[in-house]
Amino acid sequence: MKFTRIRTQNFRILEDIDVDLNFPLIFLNGNNGHGKTSFQTAVAWCLYGENELPATAIEEGMVSQLVIRNTPGKKIFPIAVEIDLDFPEQNRKVNLRREVDWNVEKERSVPSSEKFVVRLTPTDKSGSTEIINPGDAWVRDWLPMRFKNFFLFDGEQMSEFFDSKTQLAVRDAVEEIAQVDLFLELRTRFEGIASTYEAQRSRLGSSGAQEALKKKENAEKLLRITREDLGIHLDDFKKKKKDLEEVRGALKNVEGASQIIESIKAAESDLRVKKSERKIARARYEDAVIARGLFVQLAPAYEVVKKTVERAKAEGWYPIPFDITAMEELLSNGKCICGTDLQKDKSAHELLAENINQRRQAGERGRALQEVFSEVQVTMGRFKIESESVEAASQDLDRAEGSVEKIEDALAELRSDVNHLLAGMSLEDAEKLGKREARLAEELNELEAKILWTKDTEIPRLEEALTKAGKAYEKLTKQDAASSLLLKKRDVAMDLAKSAEAVYQQAVEKVREALQQEISRNFNRIIGGEEFVTKIDDEFTIKTFTETGRPAPLSSGQNMLKGYVFTVAMRRIVGLYFPLIVDTPLGRLSEEYRDELGKFLTEFVKSMKGEEASQVIFLMHDGEYTPYTQDRFSSLKPKELFFQWEVPKQKSIVGEGINPEWKKVSAWADRKAGKI
Amino acid sequence: MATKLLALSWSKKSAEFAPRINGELAPEGTSKLGNGPLFWLCMTIGYAESNRGEPSSAQDVGRVPEIVNPETRAAAYAIALDVLGIDSWADENQVLRLAEEFAAGGLDILVSKLDDGVRDWVAERFYPAISKQLSSKSN
Numbered sequence: 001m002k003f004t005r006i007r008t009q010n011f012r013i014l015e016d017i018d019v020d021l022n023f024p025l026i027f028l029n030g031n032n033g034h035g036k037t038s039f040q041t042a043v044a045w046c047l048y049g050e051n052e053l054p055a056t057a058i059e060e061g062m063v064s065q066l067v068i069r070n071t072p073g074k075k076i077f078p079i080a081v082e083i084d085l086d087f088p089e090q091n092r093k094v095n096l097r098r099e100v101d102w103n104v105e106k107e108r109s110v111p112s113s114e115k116f117v118v119r120l121t122p123t124d125k126s127g128s129t130e131i132i133n134p135g136d137a138w139v140r141d142w143l144p145m146r147f148k149n150f151f152l153f154d155g156e157q158m159s160e161f162f163d164s165k166t167q168l169a170v171r172d173a174v175e176e177i178a179q180v181d182l183f184l185e186l187r188t189r190f191e192g193i194a195s196t197y198e199a200q201r202s203r204l205g206s207s208g209a210q211e212a213l214k215k216k217e218n219a220e221k222l223l224r225i226t227r228e229d230l231g232i233h234l235d236d237f238k239k240k241k242k243d244l245e246e247v248r249g250a251l252k253n254v255e256g257a258s259q260i261i262e263s264i265k266a267a268e269s270d271l272r273v274k275k276s277e278r279k280i281a282r283a284r285y286e287d288a289v290i291a292r293g294l295f296v297q298l299a300p301a302y303e304v305v306k307k308t309v310e311r312a313k314a315e316g317w318y319p320i321p322f323d324i325t326a327m328e329e330l331l332s333n334g335k336c337i338c339g340t341d342l343q344k345d346k347s348a349h350e351l352l353a354e355n356i357n358q359r360r361q362a363g364e365r366g367r368a369l370q371e372v373f374s375e376v377q378v379t380m381g382r383f384k385i386e387s388e389s390v391e392a393a394s395q396d397l398d399r400a401e402g403s404v405e406k407i408e409d410a411l412a413e414l415r416s417d418v419n420h421l422l423a424g425m426s427l428e429d430a431e432k433l434g435k436r437e438a439r440l441a442e443e444l445n446e447l448e449a450k451i452l453w454t455k456d457t458e459i460p461r462l463e464e465a466l467t468k469a470g471k472a473y474e475k476l477t478k479q480d481a482a483s484s485l486l487l488k489k490r491d492v493a494m495d496l497a498k499s500a501e502a503v504y505q506q507a508v509e510k511v512r513e514a515l516q517q518e519i520s521r522n523f524n525r526i527i528g529g530e531e532f533v534t535k536i537d538d539e540f541t542i543k544t545f546t547e548t549g550r551p552a553p554l555s556s557g558q559n560m561l562k563g564y565v566f567t568v569a570m571r572r573i574v575g576l577y578f579p580l581i582v583d584t585p586l587g588r589l590s591e592e593y594r595d596e597l598g599k600f601l602t603e604f605v606k607s608m609k610g611e612e613a614s615q616v617i618f619l620m621h622d623g624e625y626t627p628y629t630q631d632r633f634s635s636l637k638p639k640e641l642f643f644q645w646e647v648p649k650q651k652s653i654v655g656e657g658i659n660p661e662w663k664k665v666s667a668w669a670d671r672k673a674g675k676i
Numbered sequence: 677m678a679t680k681l682l683a684l685s686w687s688k689k690s691a692e693f694a695p696r697i698n699g700e701l702a703p704e705g706t707s708k709l710g711n712g713p714l715f716w717l718c719m720t721i722g723y724a725e726s727n728r729g730e731p732s733s734a735q736d737v738g739r740v741p742e743i744v745n746p747e748t749r750a751a752a753y754a755i756a757l758d759v760l761g762i763d764s765w766a767d768e769n770q771v772l773r774l775a776e777e778f779a780a781g782g783l784d785i786l787v788s789k790l791d792d793g794v795r796d797w798v799a800e801r802f803y804p805a806i807s808k809q810l811s812s813k814s815n
Contacts, residue, residue, distance in 0.1 A: 290795075308762060
């Protein structure tokens with residue numbers, strides 16, 4: 001199956017395009033916002049209508065803003081997308097056209113305006129065109145929505161292929177392929193029939209039988225609920241056990257840290273004491289310095305005293321000159337020792353009196369000087385002691401500083417050790433972790449006890465109760481012949497229901513097996529080298545393992561390739577070779593992995609060549625479709641088209657070849673210049 | 677030498693700050709320096725800075741017996757000898773007046789340093805050789 005043409009009218013930012021798509025491999029390239037996503041959205045809308053549109057498509061506007069602006073006052077615009085398909089599996093050409101009137105003010109379609117028509121024309125034009133209106137049923141049969149995610153998708157979301165959303169999609173797809181709806185329906189119908197027979201039987205039986213039936217049903221319900229609860233407890237236990245292991249791992253380091261923390265506390269206490277001692281030592285040192293300093297400042301005055309003493313000694317009035325009492329006696333007697341009559345010789349009297357006065361003054365000064373000098377000497381003696389006390393205080397201060405420094409260094413080291421052990425965890429968090437460990441351990445113990453009790457005691461008890469209730473009920477109802485017949489019919493219906501279930505399981509299993517093999521084989525073939533095994537488990541999770549059974553360490557490129565291989569496997573199993581349309585096929589990979597995936601995709605596309613009328617359309621942006629990409633795919637002779645954003649029209653059109661704007665920049669410009 | 681009691685009279689300007697200065701300069705383990713040592717310190721600072729203040733009048737003076745110690749008295753006489761000459765010793769009042777003027781001047785200086793830290797200023801400003809050691813140990 002392949003698209004041969006697409007036409008759009010008023011669809012988002014696309015110009016009213018008319019593009020020939022009749023090629024097996026197409027690169028339809030464009031930068032962001034130029035129309036790649038609009039193209040894919042147009043295909044999705046044409047096939048599946050509004051319900052399958054992404055919400056963003058409607059939010060961003062289904063009709064181009066320029067069209068709206070150019071027709072002011074107009075609120076309703078026709079939108080249409082028309083696709084031509086080649087369908088060799090049915091020897092037909094198919095035309096799909098969906099159109100609707102869109103209310104741009106309310107951003108929704110006008111009710112009942114939508115038309116979707118499918119036209120089927122035999123390829124050899126041997127018959128007339130069959131028209132199916134509405135065409136949704138045809139699409140449901142030939143392009144079921146369950147498969148949409150596997151042929152129409154965004155490469156950037158490839159990594160979600162293996163998450164829970166896709167698991168559901170895979171399961172749905174597998175069930176679709178296996179056509180299992182019918183078997184599920186049968187199972188449900190037979191179970192319903194069995195219940196009907198049972199109800200009739202209970203009505204036929206004695207009232208005691210009805211009560212016994214109620215008891216049996218209650219016992220069944222209780223057993224079912226208890227089993228479900230057990231399942232929940234087991235899951236909870238697994239999760240909590242894992243949590244506890246993680247917490248205990250983290251706590252190993254915390255234990256070591258606790259001891260160090262005790263040492264830190266002791267060291268901090270020590271430090272407080274040493275700092276206090278240092279403060280006292282510093283104060284004492286300052287005191288000693290101030291005391292000594294006073295002497296230094298008074299030194300000039302003391303020096304003057306010393307010099308005055310020397311002068312006094314030289315002038316003869318230090319020490320105190322001779323006693324003047326004898327001289328005073330001479331004066332009072334009026335006779336000098338030389339015999340001069342002092343009473344008669346007045347000048348001699350005056351001379352002596354003055355002499356006595358001078359000597360008296362000198363004596364007083366000498367005495368005062370002696371007293372002061374004596375005290376100064378005492379003071380200077382004290383100065384020596386003060387100097388010593390300064391030295392001693394200085395040494396004490398040095399010692400105190402040293403002690404503080406030593407403890408601070410030790411503390412820094414201890415703190416570094418603690419931080420290293422706690423690996424960035426705060427002490428508070430470490431304590432909380434400890435409490436959490438204790439709590440988890442307690443919860444696990446309780447849970448384990450509960451689980452054991454449920455498994456070993458409660459469930460067996462309930463099973464026994466159910467068996468008893470069932471036997472009691474059977475006994476009461478078997479007594480009645482009509483009831484016996486109904487019982488047989490009920491049992492047959494239940495067997496048929498079980499058979500339908502078994503067929504369903506087999507069908508799904510078959511498809512799953514086939515898918516598994518297909519994926520494994522193709523994945524290994526394209527990657528080359530090591531042999532991997534890919535499995536789809538009971539929950540439809542797709543996982544890849546090495547030959548030894550360990551989870552395979554796949555690169556990002558390999559994981560994305562697995563997604564592509566899966567889509568192809570689906571196509572082959574279903575037998576429907578719908579076109580593959582991928583937006584940004586190289587995803588969000590780095591340069592290295594893009595190269596790797598590019599190589600894979602080349603092989604991938606080559607591998608599809610064997611399929612009848614297969615088609616691949618890649619929508620790439622300029623970072624993906626480089627000259628290297630072009631070289632890689634050149635042997636497959638792809639058709640190159642590009643979206644061109646027309647600035648004046650504010651719309652996108654489709655051109656042939658490589659976008660001329662790209663050729664001016666980056667790798668394309670280098671290629672043109674012959675640099676690469 | 678004179679036996680007259682040496683009276684401690686604070687500077688007219690800075691009298692109210694004297695108790696605070698007393699506390700700021702208290703030696704380690706005590707709550708205040710003491711009026712006697714404080715007088716001696718202020719007198720020395722005033723002499724070193726050649727700053728004479730205005731002492732309070734005689735009526736304001738409180739007699740503080742501990743000032744009468746030989747060391748302070750000898751220092752006052754030595755200062756008078758240096759500043760006024762030996763003839764000043766003949767008049768004890770002159771000697772004591774000079775001592776009080778220098779003490780008042782010294783106290784005025786200390787009060788002006790209250791915001792920056794009196795203790796640090798005394799240590800660093802007046803004792804350069806010692807202050808080098810002191811500042812390195814203070815860091």
